[in-house]
Amino acid sequence: MKILAIDDQKLVLIPLENRLKELGYEILTETNSLRGIELYESYHPDLVIIDINMPLVSGIEVVKHIRNIKKSDTAIMILSGNTGDDMITEGFNLGINDYLKKPLSLVEVCARVKRLIGVPETPNKVILPKDIIIQQRCVGVVIPCYNEEKRLLSKKFTDFIVKNSGYHLCFVNDGSKDKTLRVLKDLTKGRKDFITVYNCEKNGGKAEAVRQGMLYMAKQKGLDYIGFLDADLSTDLTDFDNLVSTIEKFNYKIVSGSRINRMGANISKDAARNIISLTFNFFIRKILKMSFKDTQCGAKVFSKDVIEISFGKKFITRWVFDVEIFRRITLHFGLRKAKQILCEQPLKRWIHANGSKLSIKDSIKIMGNLGKIAWFYRRQRSKPPVKLNSLKTGNSNILKSAINIRYFFY
Structure with missing residues (x-):
């Protein structure tokens, strides 16, 4: 049983891929929706899992390609953070089989995959934590x-x-x-x-x-x-x-x-x-x-x-x-x-x-640094940028700037 997962965020695809492989599915993943369409043509998956909001070509356009252009009944699951009623309605009107909203449990995703395309006969033996969350x-x-x-x-x-x-x-x-x-x-x-x-x-x-x-x-x-x-x-x-x-x-x-x-x-x-x-x-x-x-x-x-x-x-x-x-x-x-x-x-x-x-001694120095910040960024408002090496950094000058309250009111 083959699955194609398309999402522009690789960090979302990795745990999904690992868990589905653990269950015994063959899976390919792609972060580019255009390349995802090309993979669909050559891989002939039993299920396509796809996000909606992607650059270049949206997930809805990929669904339209599969349903309207290829006239295919391949199972399609949308996995997206887009929870707008109009988007969900459009997806089901195009013939998707399931629509899941991020964030959600990876366990739930896998349960719905099993419902759509069945369970592989020979699952792998790798055991992953069961409380993984697919984030939006x-x-x-x-x-x-x-x-x-x-x-x-x-x-x-x-x-x-x-x-x-x-x-x-x-x-x-x-x-x-x-x-x-x-x-x-x-x-x-x-x-x-x-x-x-x-x-x-x-x-x-x-x-x-x-x-x-x-x-x-x-x-x-x-x-x-x-x-x-x-x-x-x-x-x-x-x-x-x-x-x-x-x-x-x-x-x-x-x-x-x-x-x-x-x-x-x-x-x-x-x-x-x-x-x-x-x-x-x-x-x-x-x-x-x-x-x-x-x-x-x-x-x-x-x-x-x-x-x-x-x-x-x-x-x-x-x-x-x-x-x-x-x-x-x-x-x-x-x-x-x-x-x-x-x-x-x-x-x-x-x-x-x-x-x-950070020591107490450093804390005292910080007071001087606050004076330095007030003086430096005050000049940024009305004058060209000041070169850092032009600032006086001697202890006496720093302490003077720290206690001189007029620097803080401008």
Whole structure:
């Protein structure tokens, strides 16, 4: 029994292909709908599984080719996130056999396949997890890593991508001096379709590691959204997936996690960091002219069309690059529009992880960096771009800019 599956997102096709092969079906997959039509002509499948929203030629056009041009009664199953009544009605009027809405369980897909074309006599013996979800969207996640050999929770990452189709993890090794690179390469074994390692030979800091990873992932095909997440999983992957659900359902360009203490949430910060965070946020709100409660949470999701705006140029700071991102967005879109496309979403869980690279001493330096950001991006509004090497970075100048309040009110 032969199946042809056509979907422009490879991350959706891989678990589908693996499960159907496990059940004993022969299956070919294709991400290009035009090539999918050519395969249909030569492969003569018993079932075609197809998505609706694809570039070049839509799934409905492929259905029309099979039913109206080829006059074929090949079984057709639509597997799509398009849940409009008009589209569903058109599909059944054209003679499709089933219409499934993403996201949904892979178990349900396979049960409906069996109903349409029967069960192979000789199933394979490979057993895959049964609770895999076929997602409507595909997401790239950048995870910066510096000396994470002993802290990296490898199994949590691998378990997540097994159960949640549509995720591709990009670990950025930021010039680690321990065996982090080896640990990351081990993670990719047998998972290269879902895990990538981007290696920076020299340590450039978290800001540059995230920037390089985001720009790299933006070039990859089939991803709807791209975000970044801390390697220690202080924000867990389930909460990150909730951020993705928000940007998917609403008209936001960026959704940022927020470590706000509230009823029903498990937010664990040590007292000293909490006080420092409150101080930072006061000045950050003055810089951005926005009421963000927590810009520095290391979990954010972006629509692909704002990646270049947010990450195209190098950041001028190593730690508070999140503030720079939001400042770039406000300069590009204007403050009013920026407030409409930025969303701050409270997390259900955030746990401070031991071994954090950010010390109290670094926190003091951050205050100077905030002054540096305010001064630099204020000049961006009315003057040609300032060369980074023209900025004074001496400790005395940084501290002066940090405490000079007039820089924050403009």
